[in-house]
Amino acid sequence: GLPSGSVTLLKGPAGVGKTLLGLAFLAAARPDERGLHFGFHESPERLLQKATAVDSPLRAAVEERRVELLWHPDPEELADAHAERL
Secondary structure, X not given: OOOOOOOOXXXXXXXXXXXXXXXXXXXXXXOOOOEEEEEOOOOHHHHXXXXXXXXXXXXXXXXXXXXXXXXXXXXXXXXXXXXHHO
């Protein structure tokens, strides 16, 4: 498992399942835990569609406010602005 309070980065080529793995991890959190997906490419609705396609309980976690999906589609925005928002 991952240490509590840690930050984990998934790296790899497109299509290997990084997003689905991360979404599954977020959806599996205990009720007292909170999670955040900070993304740049896929909208929250697209992420929820992906999760639903694999029977993930992500939508329920979002509705219960245990998981937040933040989307930043503007690739021109400076990394510092993203870091401040995060």
